[in-house]
Amino acid sequence: MAEPVTSRTVSLEVNGEQLEYDVPTRRLLVHFLRDDLGLTGTHIGCDTGNCGACTVHVNGEAVKSCMLLAVQADGTKVSTVEGLAADGELTALQQAFNEHHALQCGYCTPGMLMSATALLARNPHPTEEDVRYALQGNICRCTGYVNIVDAVVATGGKG
Amino acid sequence: MMTTVTEQGRTLEKGFVGQSIPRKEDKRLVQGQGTFFDDVRRHGMGYVHFVRSPYAHAKIVSIDVSKALELEGVYGTITGDEVAIHTDPFFEMSVEPGGNIKDYALAVGRVRHMGEPVAAVCAATRELARDAAELIEVEYDELAVLVDAQEALKDEVVLHDDAGSNVVWSGVFDWGDVDAALAEADHVVKIDKLHFHRFSSTPLECAGALVEYDKGTGEWTLTCNHQMPGVGAIWMAPALRTGIDKLRFVTHDIGGGFGNKICLHPQYVVLCLMARKLGRPVQWTEWRTDQHTANAHGNERWFLDVEVGVMKDGTMTGFKVKALDDCGAFPRYEPLGCIIWAQVTPGMYGWRNIRVDFTQVCTNKSPVSPNRGYSRMQHLWLTERIIDIVAGELGLDPVEIRKKNYVKTEQMPYETPNGCVYDSGDYSAALDIALELIDAGSIEERRKDAAARGKLLGLGIGSTLDSGTNNFGQSTLLNPELQFSGNNEAASVKLDIFGEVVVTLGTVPQGQGHETTAAQVVADILGCSPDQVNVRRGHDTWFNSHAGFSGTYASQFAFTGLGAVKGAAELVRDEMIQLAAAVLQAPPEAIELSEGFARIKDGPPEAALPFMALGAIINANNAFLPPEFNPTLNHRYVCRPYFGMVDTEKKTGQLTLTYATQIHAAVVEIDPDTGEVDVVDYAAVDDCGVRINPQIVEGQVHGATAHALGAALHEDFVYDEDGTLLTANFYDYHVPHAMDMPPLKTGAMESPSPVAPLGAKGMGEGGGGGIHCICSAIQDALRPAGGAIVYDSCNPAHRVWSMLRNPESTRANVSVTSK
Numbered sequence: 001m002a003e004p005v006t007s008r009t010v011s012l013e014v015n016g017e018q019l020e021y022d023v024p025t026r027r028l029l030v031h032f033l034r035d036d037l038g039l040t041g042t043h044i045g046c047d048t049g050n051c052g053a054c055t056v057h058v059n060g061e062a063v064k065s066c067m068l069l070a071v072q073a074d075g076t077k078v079s080t081v082e083g084l085a086a087d088g089e090l091t092a093l094q095q096a097f098n099e100h101h102a103l104q105c106g107y108c109t110p111g112m113l114m115s116a117t118a119l120l121a122r123n124p125h126p127t128e129e130d131v132r133y134a135l136q137g138n139i140c141r142c143t144g145y146v147n148i149v150d151a152v153v154a155t156g157g158k159g
Numbered sequence: 160m161m162t163t164v165t166e167q168g169r170t171l172e173k174g175f176v177g178q179s180i181p182r183k184e185d186k187r188l189v190q191g192q193g194t195f196f197d198d199v200r201r202h203g204m205g206y207v208h209f210v211r212s213p214y215a216h217a218k219i220v221s222i223d224v225s226k227a228l229e230l231e232g233v234y235g236t237i238t239g240d241e242v243a244i245h246t247d248p249f250f251e252m253s254v255e256p257g258g259n260i261k262d263y264a265l266a267v268g269r270v271r272h273m274g275e276p277v278a279a280v281c282a283a284t285r286e287l288a289r290d291a292a293e294l295i296e297v298e299y300d301e302l303a304v305l306v307d308a309q310e311a312l313k314d315e316v317v318l319h320d321d322a323g324s325n326v327v328w329s330g331v332f333d334w335g336d337v338d339a340a341l342a343e344a345d346h347v348v349k350i351d352k353l354h355f356h357r358f359s360s361t362p363l364e365c366a367g368a369l370v371e372y373d374k375g376t377g378e379w380t381l382t383c384n385h386q387m388p389g390v391g392a393i394w395m396a397p398a399l400r401t402g403i404d405k406l407r408f409v410t411h412d413i414g415g416g417f418g419n420k421i422c423l424h425p426q427y428v429v430l431c432l433m434a435r436k437l438g439r440p441v442q443w444t445e446w447r448t449d450q451h452t453a454n455a456h457g458n459e460r461w462f463l464d465v466e467v468g469v470m471k472d473g474t475m476t477g478f479k480v481k482a483l484d485d486c487g488a489f490p491r492y493e494p495l496g497c498i499i500w501a502q503v504t505p506g507m508y509g510w511r512n513i514r515v516d517f518t519q520v521c522t523n524k525s526p527v528s529p530n531r532g533y534s535r536m537q538h539l540w541l542t543e544r545i546i547d548i549v550a551g552e553l554g555l556d557p558v559e560i561r562k563k564n565y566v567k568t569e570q571m572p573y574e575t576p577n578g579c580v581y582d583s584g585d586y587s588a589a590l591d592i593a594l595e596l597i598d599a600g601s602i603e604e605r606r607k608d609a610a611a612r613g614k615l616l617g618l619g620i621g622s623t624l625d626s627g628t629n630n631f632g633q634s635t636l637l638n639p640e641l642q643f644s645g646n647n648e649a650a651s652v653k654l655d656i657f658g659e660v661v662v663t664l665g666t667v668p669q670g671q672g673h674e675t676t677a678a679q680v681v682a683d684i685l686g687c688s689p690d691q692v693n694v695r696r697g698h699d700t701w702f703n704s705h706a707g708f709s710g711t712y713a714s715q716f717a718f719t720g721l722g723a724v725k726g727a728a729e730l731v732r733d734e735m736i737q738l739a740a741a742v743l744q745a746p747p748e749a750i751e752l753s754e755g756f757a758r759i760k761d762g763p764p765e766a767a768l769p770f771m772a773l774g775a776i777i778n779a780n781n782a783f784l785p786p787e788f789n790p791t792l793n794h795r796y797v798c799r800p801y802f803g804m805v806d807t808e809k810k811t812g813q814l815t816l817t818y819a820t821q822i823h824a825a826v827v828e829i830d831p832d833t834g835e836v837d838v839v840d841y842a843a844v845d846d847c848g849v850r851i852n853p854q855i856v857e858g859q860v861h862g863a864t865a866h867a868l869g870a871a872l873h874e875d876f877v878y879d880e881d882g883t884l885l886t887a888n889f890y891d892y893h894v895p896h897a898m899d900m901p902p903l904k905t906g907a908m909e910s911p912s913p914v915a916p917l918g919a920k921g922m923g924e925g926g927g928g929g930i931h932c933i934c935s936a937i938q939d940a941l942r943p944a945g946g947a948i949v950y951d952s953c954n955p956a957h958r959v960w961s962m963l964r965n966p967e968s969t970r971a972n973v974s975v976t977s978k
Contacts, residue, residue: 050889090186094189131897143862144862148897
């Protein structure tokens, strides 16, 4: 019987940079981003896919990177929180998070920003209900969501 | 969002303090540039995984690590036997019997709760460490399990043979004359049983640390997320048989704490041993399931045989209760929970006669630790339950009975029966704001409207105190031998060569915005912008700006943390003025600091020195200064509040210093077919004295409310009879999501504290107002449907449904005897 394949080469674009990497086949995308690429802005808050702290974009869609293996991201375009203000200029949403005090410990923030950025891309002027619905996969234990929702709605209002 | 603010005067001139300036921390955090402990890497570091007990209670027959060690990439293991050889048990706070408990960093010979660590393994990758953990063979011999505190009292099964009993501590607190008060009362209301359930704030970042050992110096560096390193080190150093100077705690950003990161010393000691044994840095990140199963639950408490004396006019004269606290398998910090509730003994009420017979027991459940609202929240829930049950049974108006019995603003500062001093506040005014925010005037109309839709509508009130800056002297009520008293916190402020204002804190923030609020205080004192003030992130023992009780806990940053910042900044300010006076040849009183300059007041524009000049003179260009003039522009200040001594006989004393008020009010609708509770209107009014940064204060109110709503409606650590936790992850333990949260209205008052350095009271814990308030609202809604008594602090749909189906079973717990 052939030896099982325990690592594979993946080729993907991360925050606009094309990469080729040998990864263990069982490595989660979130661990690949954090441990191999050093993109530690993407966080881990649970082990069951509930909390959303690890949310990134894969081909423009918000996904939980703890629910994908790194090898499943082969051939995709991945963007993380580090890619939002790539030129050093905060996005309108990032600024709104600051102005509205939408973060306290900041641990859920990258995931919130990625989910909300995806929402604003498909629905530039979301209502409060739209925002709450879009963020229901992201847990925050500090803010009660009040100011997070305000910040996203305000960003859409500005659009 | 509606915010109503009533100001009652300020103790500071308005500057940056009092403004909602956006937080300094946010720029890095919104870009994913924060540094959390799990982000830190070291060359050659190993990953640690704990092997945990699947049983709630069992003897460990044997542990075999040989197969794990054979796996390539595994660096080493540690078992309980090694821990017993290389460390001493952690010190116990309680007197006997709890004081005899032996608590080691890993289970030694026996496991006492599901998830208890029995061995640790370290390997080259996270995945390998997990693989290796599965290869460690542990043989167990199951023992009978205790999950019920009242069963534990029987001592038929005993968890800790060294203690010989499941009782950790017991004591009677007796103030005034409760027997006379009950005898004289027109009505005595009896409540047989109330239960405050187990939950925790479950910070989104789990616990962990990266630990490095320096063989040459014998020092450990812990890059970690411990939120109370001062006390952590007091636990760890003796256990490791080393000095406290050998433990360096470093924190960067921390992903929430809420008290749940205070009892991390067992795991950290294992990491210290592993780092020393292997001669390499080791890292452990707790898994979510492990956090829920075996880190830190909030404490669970039964209130039994409650008797309350009430006069005809609704005046409440006193109460007595037996409190039974379930601390899980090991008491650790928790014996203090036997005392800390006494900071709020009468709640917000004028009761003068109170007796609490308090007992704490061990059971085969997760150990507990402080959790937002720690120990006072449970007791305040009791006082609020008493008020609503008494009001319901005697036909009194819940608003009027509260107002009649609240401590009045004109009585402030008010000394409670046990010698605590409520510093300021106007509880009735705060209640009025809350009721107005939820439009309580229209409640009967809304009740009818809901009834027409087949729903039961109710209004609830939760009046609560957030007591802050505790006096560790209260520990002597637990154990007179303990050598703790008072409190302290440190900070340092310096002016560097190029005019940089640098602040280091002893506190360990986890999202409370200390960098911002400290900068606001310093900017006002030194006369510059908060942007010019660099408040160093996190805590580092090597900053040397900490004190014995350093940490972020017990609602005290506004007092001790900012008090220390203020003290250090004032010392630097005074020297800057003296220096500028010497250079500009003017009297010190003619110098003012503003906009980053030291100037001669009303002087010519050129008579001004930028901060850079002052910093450069002292640090790099000082030959011309006369020898007797030696400013350093670098000062450490310790804020040490005065408490006086605690009377261990009478159990009285100043147990804490400030009392922030929170009044919550809610309107709920219940579906009688399902028991689902829908919160349709909600308001929280906070009075924490001077608000350094109102936006941050409001954020804390939102967060504490969310925790309380989650706890009141669904968060519950449920165990089966075998001691298996049934809610060990975010699937089964449902915390509020964005869709679950009702619209929150907030109101604020400012009754400055006369005792706090800035007039500001700690307020982050919130006192569990939402739990009290939702229980109150549910009971009000159930009145026309059998009048069930809400007896548990957690009321998910199934419990409400049961109360609707069988209200009599809850009503049987309550009786009234009238003259």
